Amino acid sequence: MSVSPERVPALDLRGIDKRFGPVHANRAVSFAVRAGTIHGLIGENGAGKSTLMNIVYGLQSPDAGTLLVQGREVHFRHPREAIAAGIGMVHQHFMLVENFTALENLLLADGAAAGSAAGRAAAREKWDRLALDHGLDVPLDAVVGELPVGVQQRLEILKALGRKAEILVLDEPTAVLTPAEATQLFQLLGRLRAQGKTVILVTHKLREIMAVTDRVTVMRQGAVVAELDTAATSLRELAEKMVGRSVLLQVEKGPGFPREVLLEVEQLAASDDRGVPRVKGISFQVRAGEIVGIAGVAGNGQSELLETLAGIRTPTGGAIRLAGRDVAGDDPAQRRRLGLAHVPEDRLKLGVVAAFAAEDNLILGQQERPEFGRGVLLDRRAIAAGCRQAMAEYDVRPGDPRLRLGAFSGGNQQKLVMAREIGAGPQVLLVGQPTRGVDIGAIEFIHRRLVALRDAGKAVLLVSVELDEILGLADRILVMNGGEIMGELPRAEATEEKLGLLMAGVRAEAGHED
Amino acid sequence: MSAPAKLPRWADLVLLPAVSLAAALLLSAGLVAVMGESPVTALRLLFAGAFGTGDAIGYTLYYATNFIFTGLAVAVAYHAGLFNIGAEGQAYIGGLGVGLVCLAGGSWPAWVVLPLAVAAGAGFGAAWAFIPAWLQARRGSHVVITTIMFNFIAAALMTYLLVNVLIKPGQQSPESREFGANAVLPAVHGLLAKLGFEVAASPLNLAFGIALAAGGLVWVLLWRTRWGYRLRVAGANPAAAVYAGINPGRITIGAMLLSGALAGGLGLNELAGSQHRILLDFPGGAGFVGIAVALMGRNHPVGICAAAVLFGALYQGGSQLSFDLPRINRDLVVVIQGLVILFCGAMENVWRGPLAALLARLRVESRESRGESQK
Ligand SMILES: Nc1ncnc2c1ncn2[C@@H]1O[C@H](COP(=O)(O)OP(=O)(O)OP(=O)(O)O)[C@@H](O)[C@H]1O
Ligand SMILES: [Mg+2]
Numbered sequence A: 001m002s003v004s005p006e007r008v009p010a011l012d013l014r015g016i017d018k019r020f021g022p023v024h025a026n027r028a029v030s031f032a033v034r035a036g037t038i039h040g041l042i043g044e045n046g047a048g049k050s051t052l053m054n055i056v057y058g059l060q061s062p063d064a065g066t067l068l069v070q071g072r073e074v075h076f077r078h079p080r081e082a083i084a085a086g087i088g089m090v091h092q093h094f095m096l097v098e099n100f101t102a103l104e105n106l107l108l109a110d111g112a113a114a115g116s117a118a119g120r121a122a123a124r125e126k127w128d129r130l131a132l133d134h135g136l137d138v139p140l141d142a143v144v145g146e147l148p149v150g151v152q153q154r155l156e157i158l159k160a161l162g163r164k165a166e167i168l169v170l171d172e173p174t175a176v177l178t179p180a181e182a183t184q185l186f187q188l189l190g191r192l193r194a195q196g197k198t199v200i201l202v203t204h205k206l207r208e209i210m211a212v213t214d215r216v217t218v219m220r221q222g223a224v225v226a227e228l229d230t231a232a233t234s235l236r237e238l239a240e241k242m243v244g245r246s247v248l249l250q251v252e253k254g255p256g257f258p259r260e261v262l263l264e265v266e267q268l269a270a271s272d273d274r275g276v277p278r279v280k281g282i283s284f285q286v287r288a289g290e291i292v293g294i295a296g297v298a299g300n301g302q303s304e305l306l307e308t309l310a311g312i313r314t315p316t317g318g319a320i321r322l323a324g325r326d327v328a329g330d331d332p333a334q335r336r337r338l339g340l341a342h343v344p345e346d347r348l349k350l351g352v353v354a355a356f357a358a359e360d361n362l363i364l365g366q367q368e369r370p371e372f373g374r375g376v377l378l379d380r381r382a383i384a385a386g387c388r389q390a391m392a393e394y395d396v397r398p399g400d401p402r403l404r405l406g407a408f409s410g411g412n413q414q415k416l417v418m419a420r421e422i423g424a425g426p427q428v429l430l431v432g433q434p435t436r437g438v439d440i441g442a443i444e445f446i447h448r449r450l451v452a453l454r455d456a457g458k459a460v461l462l463v464s465v466e467l468d469e470i471l472g473l474a475d476r477i478l479v480m481n482g483g484e485i486m487g488e489l490p491r492a493e494a495t496e497e498k499l500g501l502l503m504a505g506v507r508a509e510a511g512h513e514d
Numbered sequence B: 001m002s003a004p005a006k007l008p009r010w011a012d013l014v015l016l017p018a019v020s021l022a023a024a025l026l027l028s029a030g031l032v033a034v035m036g037e038s039p040v041t042a043l044r045l046l047f048a049g050a051f052g053t054g055d056a057i058g059y060t061l062y063y064a065t066n067f068i069f070t071g072l073a074v075a076v077a078y079h080a081g082l083f084n085i086g087a088e089g090q091a092y093i094g095g096l097g098v099g100l101v102c103l104a105g106g107s108w109p110a111w112v113v114l115p116l117a118v119a120a121g122a123g124f125g126a127a128w129a130f131i132p133a134w135l136q137a138r139r140g141s142h143v144v145i146t147t148i149m150f151n152f153i154a155a156a157l158m159t160y161l162l163v164n165v166l167i168k169p170g171q172q173s174p175e176s177r178e179f180g181a182n183a184v185l186p187a188v189h190g191l192l193a194k195l196g197f198e199v200a201a202s203p204l205n206l207a208f209g210i211a212l213a214a215g216g217l218v219w220v221l222l223w224r225t226r227w228g229y230r231l232r233v234a235g236a237n238p239a240a241a242v243y244a245g246i247n248p249g250r251i252t253i254g255a256m257l258l259s260g261a262l263a264g265g266l267g268l269n270e271l272a273g274s275q276h277r278i279l280l281d282f283p284g285g286a287g288f289v290g291i292a293v294a295l296m297g298r299n300h301p302v303g304i305c306a307a308a309v310l311f312g313a314l315y316q317g318g319s320q321l322s323f324d325l326p327r328i329n330r331d332l333v334v335v336i337q338g339l340v341i342l343f344c345g346a347m348e349n350v351w352r353g354p355l356a357a358l359l360a361r362l363r364v365e366s367r368e369s370r371g372e373s374q375k
Helices: A049-056 A079-084 A102-110 A117-133 A149-162 A179-194 A206-212 A235-243 A302-310 A332-337 A347-351 A380-393 A410-423 A440-455 A467-473 A496-503 B009-034 B039-051 B054-079 B087-104 B110-139 B143-166 B188-194 B207-224 B226-236 B238-243 B248-275 B286-296 B301-324 B330-346 B348-372
Strands: A011-020 A023-033 A038-043 A064-069 A072-074 A087-090 A167-171 A198-202 A215-220 A223-229 A261-271 A277-287 A290-295 A317-322 A340-343 A428-432 A459-463 A476-481 A484-490
Touching (some): A023 A049, A049 A087, A102 A149, A117 A149, A223 A235, A277 A290, A302 A428, A302 A459, A410 A428, A440 A459, B039 B301, B054 B207, B110 B248, B207 B248, B207 B301, B286 B301, B330 B348
Parallel strands (some): A290 A476
Antiparallel strands (some): A064 A072, A261 A277
16 A cells, blocks of 8 residues: 555655664565554564664664655664654653653753753743643652653653654553553543654554554564554454464463462562562462462552562561472572472563573573583583573574573563573463563463463463453452452453452452452 | 664674774873874884893783783672772782791692692682672672772781781891792793793793683683572672572672682782792782773683783883883883773773774675675
8 A cells, every 4th residue: 555645754664674693673664654643563573663663763773775754864873863853762661760850851851951940940831831731641840760650651752742753653652551551641642643743653462553553564574564554454464464374362271170289378468679568468379280360450569479479579477388388488599499480570670681692591590400501510502402492492583592682572582581481390380471572473372381381280370460361361360459369250250340340449249258 | 871882792802992902002102202202112112022022021921910810800700790999909918828828838848838829829819808798798888898998908917917027037128038949939931941942031930820720710610600600690680690599699709709819819920929928019009900901801811811911011011111211201101001091991982882883884885885796
């Protein structure tokens, strides 16, 4: 389909090409983004979406090809130049100074001197008005580090709008948002479109594409494979175009056969780093051969619960039993030896060393295992072979064990972490947000592995903010709110409505609790 | 604002240090010209002074030995995420250990005294590093602060010991008596003479070989053992280390012990290898130069050995320079050394950005020209 002739496209990419050594991240990518539309960009992990958007924002320069903004050819060497041309970008990892207030961050973005009181007052007025115009609720005097992610994101958008962005690029903006925050974001994007702004939305959530975009471009292995009008396509078609085969949107799973209790938690309590109680005396069990899902809005104690179970956080009370043994006093290494594995929620912070090669990341936490060395020595060859095998099995691309982990795309990093923790052959697996930032093909794969683990008689504790994921995988569902378990539902009785009420803190009247 | 520019590996390892060095030498040349001497002559003399003759090379490598030991010490701590500024003091106390063994072992055979001296140098150096390490691991006091303080404590302690305890009776200068012939590390020229090679005499001694071996050992420890892996994880991402069941406090202590032991090797070279007695201030700032050596050598043993030879050459060639050119005094040589440290250590990131941009442009251009004519 060709671009409508009556208006110059806001952004026109022509033959953009980019290589990272052997990796061909963008192959002659050409497409146009109509002004005043929301344009979706989807594709598998490593398809080259972030690379392309970084090129548009001047963070990286293409090896070949040209970029036209509002019909004019541009060659950005620095984000400054992209910003000057009216392009704004909100990265998945925000570029904010956490111990500054929101206003100070905005002043910084302006390059304005924060010194004079008059200047500050004028700036406050300007940003207040802008925030009001766009219906962006941002507390200007709050310290950024203490704001919820959703609000931080709004601040980033405000920052971009303040720099007069006409084209706004959002790279996986909803990966870290709660459903309510995501809804707010999409309402905002709709208002921006109505004002004539252009939005490019990169996401793995096809539902979002269907709900808010006008047009969508699909990339696979660096190249554009389809460009569609959203109204004329379907979820299933998008999924197929993306992966190149038909995808199961819902994992196939037989009934579970729970056996003995492997993980038992009794009156567990834990606090966060500032000493605020986050887990308030909760009790539950996970049996061999079952997946127990913990649903809840992010920030209701799930993170602290997982960290406490893994041994990273010291509990303030209660007991944790692993296969009948009290492990509350054991460190993570001892728990691992007892058959515990852990896919952390925040993989970049906890689960990997970004500066290390992929193969060195695949032994993280398993560095003492006999198969990775002899005595005190590491066996580099065995480690590389193990990594190559895991990469093949989990379809990690590029399949290069020596590549720095940070150079892998987000979804491929996640696959490596999954490969490592499942590969450890655990009795009990703790998983937090297993498919955050992962493409649908890989989601299908990861879900299959989790079900296979269950069917092999292992215990899986799944923490996820994605209700779909909980409903698709769990045999039993616990809902957390404010550090407590609001209720428990067997999968068969769970519906989005019931879970939604519990997540909001409304206790189930029919007590399923023990 | 933007992330540090990424250079290809070869450029990061070779080109960037070379550009930094060239810039430092260029500025030094300007200074030399201002002093009224010819920069070309000065550079020639510097080079000849460092590598021109057999004994010049010997001296260069003798100085380099100190820098290898201290550079390795800084690098090991760096990989564990620790900034050890105390190599100077650890070397000083390590030397005390070497000296005490050499003094005590007057009647023992060399094959007993020398290994004991090596062990004592490492052990004393490690012990001096242990206290700051323990304080950081258990009490949270930063090693940057405590190791600096321990440099001063080491200096005061050594002065006290030399003036009051170890001083050779009936002597004015604070030095111990000479070690016996059995407690002296063999000189390289002596060893080569036994093999039939005639080389000029220099203080270069067996400690140089020990330093190279220590480099190999560090490489194996850091990149080929489970302990080294744990150490590097703890340094690169402490939160991930906890996740992986690694005890960061234990790593801090282990890394600092090794770091201090390596620094102690300097005492071996200076005392058992060259001075043959304990004297004041024998580390002579090599502990601090070790920081620049580690930085320039990218904290890798091979790079550290190369950077150590460079700094050894600057020391040796520099002293030759001030000897030959009357208008260039010792102080100017120190300034030149300082410039090299400044450019290669502290200011490398100044060149990184422009260099990355230049390389990127060259690459695109070469690809474009290849489009027309196959190269
Ligand atoms: N700095 C880099 N060095 C080497 N390879 C890189 C670098 N940045 C990206 N790549 C590679 O380029 C390819 C495209 O990566 P990119 O991050 O653009 O993917 P993506 O489509 O955003 O994927 P995801 O959905 O997982 O975020 C990947 O194979 C990745 O490993
Ligand atoms: Mg991406």
